[in-house]
Amino acid sequence: MSLAQADLAGLAQRRILLGVSGGIAAYKSCELVRRLRDLGAEVRVVMTERATHFVSATTFQALSGQAVRVSLWDEQAEAAMGHIELARWAERILIAPASADIIARLAHGLADDLLTTLCLASAAPLYVAPAMNQQMWAHAAVQANVATLRQRGVHLLGPASGDQACGDIGSGRMLEPLELREALLASFARQVLRGLKVVVSAGPTYEDIDPVRFIGNRSSGRMGFAVAEAAAQAGAEVSLIAGPVSLPTPAGVAHRVDVRSAAQMQAAVLEAVGQAQIYIGAAAVGDYRPASVAEQKLKKQDGDGLTLKLTQNPDILVDLSAQTVRPFLVGFAAETHDVAAYAQDKLQRKGLDMIAANLVGGGLGFEAADNALSLYWPGGSIELPRAGKSELARQLIAHVAERYRAARP
Known part of the structure; x- marks a missing residue:
């Protein structure tokens, strides 16, 4: 077994x-x-x-x-x-x-x-x-x-x-x-992560357009918070980097840092992973942000619509993968189609140790109480069928622990 x-x-x-x-x-x-x-x-x-x-x-x-x-x-x-x-x-x-x-x-x-x-x-x-x-x-x-x-x-x-x-x-x-x-x-559950430090990022990121409006996504943070709690239950010392969500800190989580933007999340993650053995990037980090943020609320103009110039946000997983000494990296991929193809491409392109992919939309993923995951790692994969997010997180952590021990005995 x-x-x-x-x-x-x-x-x-x-x-x-x-x-x-x-x-x-x-x-x-x-x-x-x-x-x-x-x-x-x-x-x-x-x-x-x-x-x-x-x-x-x-x-x-x-x-x-x-x-x-x-x-x-x-x-x-x-x-x-x-x-x-x-x-x-x-x-x-x-x-x-x-x-x-x-x-x-x-x-x-x-x-x-x-x-x-x-x-x-x-x-x-x-x-x-x-x-x-x-x-x-x-x-x-x-x-x-x-x-x-x-x-x-x-x-x-x-x-x-x-x-x-x-x-x-x-x-x-x-x-x-x-x-x-x-x-x-x-x-x-056995304390499969006892003695290890784990960093988990969770929730969305918001990128301000002006003091009133922002660009964001529909992530509730519940899956990432469930992962953080499951890691703590498995014996890990867990640091949780949380985007703007209204969720209480999970039981057993040692440290929590609340952030808003992708840049803030990047800074918090890079600081937290210094002594960590595992990083699980469950956050839905925005790919783009406005090139500039208006100091005052933008007013509605007659005629043509508003054009926003966007610039790319930093990629936290790519930054971590490039480090000489890096933690075991677990990414997430939320896709609306071709889940396996996109997830395996991301696994290879970003140099990850494991990726958890799921289909979103149609009642799955965001804003839902349950989820289903496909796990991929170099040379292997497994399907975790639809279940409550707490149960799914526990299963995910068990597989992360197993792959971590195999990669770094």
Whole structure:
């Protein structure tokens, strides 16, 4: 089995203890159980008493194929110290949803029900997916409890921002089941990049025409941010060079530099790669910029349209490839047609070690939640089928690590 295949083995036979606390987001946990089992995980569910007001234990039992535990005072289960057996059985504990109440009880080390007792009695890594009203999430007491859990090594997953069941809009939504599954997948991935420094560029670049207008592209930055997070999960020290996007810094990323133009991105990348072993250029860097930027807003003129003179932007990958001592270079190619031909030409012409190519347009690539990639390197290639960007990024990093080790043993 290759290095990449080993890291993509998924959750087969992994033992996941899912804790469900009281909250309307408990309905999402039903889907999460199904998604985990799709990849071969063994899932056992422990519910708080309040959680049973939202979803029945029977539902989780049917989905998991295992008896569901609710009470610490289950005489039959506890005859053989069942809570200790469960605590030892689990390889990962995930609480989803995690209400403000259970976050507070975890932070204060309480063990007044089965779920909190298990968390104290288990050596398994603990993952918490908060779900609550946006005002509750912002409350100083909740944030203090969250900070305490982080300091103790508890992994916080989310929350996301958006519409809430109460009608509010803001942070506090539980992450979607597939996102939580991806986090658990990543937690089992081997640290294939441990000890390495990786620089990732992501997002678009904007080139100003005047103080109001600019030339840009439709890149959201989500693929590049997912790659940065996957590299961090694989053990790398990651520096992220981000174009103008509205995305939070991915968990585990050590350094982030925000830029706007191609020239700024070039300068930031060249500074960051000095000690790096791998550079992944996932950013959609603009090929051209206006030859001059107007100091004042250009006014609409009657008659003919506006003519802009453009000049070529620097090519970051070409500059890095020309260096005497250079990192392992991974480029991206977003194409609307003839993907393989253009990607392989770019691979050779720019002297890259690997290129990840994808088709854009028609719901693929930009402004989409998922993607598909074709990977090419000198003498080889592989197709990564359409999947969520987090999952795709994890697969990409596994192959980058494998090719890096092959090229630089």
